[in-house]
Amino acid sequence: MEIARSIRVIQIDSIAVAGAPTQYLVPFSRLGPYDRAILDQLVFVDRRLFHYLAHAASLVLTEDFPIFAGRMRQYSTRTDRWAIRVAEWMEANAHLRQEVLNSIRQGGPLRSRDLADTSTESWQSTGWTGGRNVNQMLERLWVEGEITVVGRDGSQRLWDLAKRWFPAWTPRERLSEKVRSDRAVELSLRALGVATEGHVYLHFTRWDYDDLKGSLGRLVDRGEAIPASVAGRRGFYLHRDHVDHRTAPWRGRTVLLSPFDNLIADRARTKMLFDFDFGIEIYVPAAKRKRGYYVLPILSGDRLIGSADVKFDRHARRLVVQKLLFEEGFAMTAAVQRAINELETFVSAPAPGSKLNS
Numbered sequence: 001m002e003i004a005r006s007i008r009v010i011q012i013d014s015i016a017v018a019g020a021p022t023q024y025l026v027p028f029s030r031l032g033p034y035d036r037a038i039l040d041q042l043v044f045v046d047r048r049l050f051h052y053l054a055h056a057a058s059l060v061l062t063e064d065f066p067i068f069a070g071r072m073r074q075y076s077t078r079t080d081r082w083a084i085r086v087a088e089w090m091e092a093n094a095h096l097r098q099e100v101l102n103s104i105r106q107g108g109p110l111r112s113r114d115l116a117d118t119s120t121e122s123w124q125s126t127g128w129t130g131g132r133n134v135n136q137m138l139e140r141l142w143v144e145g146e147i148t149v150v151g152r153d154g155s156q157r158l159w160d161l162a163k164r165w166f167p168a169w170t171p172r173e174r175l176s177e178k179v180r181s182d183r184a185v186e187l188s189l190r191a192l193g194v195a196t197e198g199h200v201y202l203h204f205t206r207w208d209y210d211d212l213k214g215s216l217g218r219l220v221d222r223g224e225a226i227p228a229s230v231a232g233r234r235g236f237y238l239h240r241d242h243v244d245h246r247t248a249p250w251r252g253r254t255v256l257l258s259p260f261d262n263l264i265a266d267r268a269r270t271k272m273l274f275d276f277d278f279g280i281e282i283y284v285p286a287a288k289r290k291r292g293y294y295v296l297p298i299l300s301g302d303r304l305i306g307s308a309d310v311k312f313d314r315h316a317r318r319l320v321v322q323k324l325l326f327e328e329g330f331a332m333t334a335a336v337q338r339a340i341n342e343l344e345t346f347v348s349a350p351a352p353g354s355k356l357n358s
């Protein structure tokens with residue numbers, strides 16, 4: 001929980017090319033090899049973390065529920081074009097909504113394939129969600145806070161009513177938008193350490209800050225945020241918890257990072273602070289990829305020194321490094337090899353059980 005509290009959000013993604021999805025890789029980069037069942041225990045048994053939208057689909061802290069409850073309420077009042085389209089579809093499929101909720105209430109936890117499609121109007125999309133009416137309804141009920149993910153059965157999420165899954169100790173105070181914004185901005189800045197207003201905007205509750213500039217101003221007035229400069233560039237804020245870190249003794253490590261790791265999730269910030277440029281190239285034709293299919297940046301101390309395109313061979317239980325690229329002035333070292341070996345040790349260990357719903 002110490003890591004979860006320090007970074008506040010762990011992005012979820014189903015891609016497991018490296019041998020484990022990103023939600024397991026993010027703690028690994030900070031802990032080294034650990035038992036993945038510990039994270040599942042925190043989510044599905046202890047319920048200290050839950051699935052919701054932060055800067056993407058993520059694991060967030062149950063103690064932060066009031067922040068996300070505000071977002072849940074907003075989904076039914078939004079007036080942008082997308083929200084209006086979804087609201088009209090929901091209204092046309094009020095029967096499906098009620099059927100899904102009734103089925104989950106009576107028989108949950110349930111998978112999407114356990115639910116009948118009784119829609120009267122099909123969801124129209126040119127993407128993969130087209131015609132997937134039950135899934136679309138589940139997603140909507142999820143973001144509105146009616147249901148939540150309580151486990152997995154293979155690749156299938158298990159859904160149950162949020163009101164009977166969240167523990168009794170879940171904080172329920174209703175925050176004003178001003179207080180919610182202040183709290184989210186403070187947590188985002190603390191997680192980032194040092195950041196501009198734009199960096200905060202794209203982190204934690206991405207795009208969902210009612211008064212970002214005002215919140216930063218109030219944090220400065222309270223001494224929780226300190227105006228700072230980085231390499232002569234002004235406009236940064238330093239969280240007060242990190243002031244002493246500027247001069248404290250520090251020993252860096254060499255680790256591989258998930259491409260969705262919090263440190264590098266904001267590509268523009270990564271370029272600004274580390275002068276390191278990379279992107280997700282999964283959907284880029286092979287001949288046009290610069291770094292590879294599934295690229296893990298290499299962090300050495302406070303520098304991003306290169307990247308490794310990796311693939312886990314599940315039959316041989318070994319990690320295959322398909323491509324190594326180093327930034328100018330850097331090359332293969334024993335520390336990089338140890339980092340690769342550590343990742344192989346981690347992903348080679350048996351994965352936790354797939355069905356946790358108690």
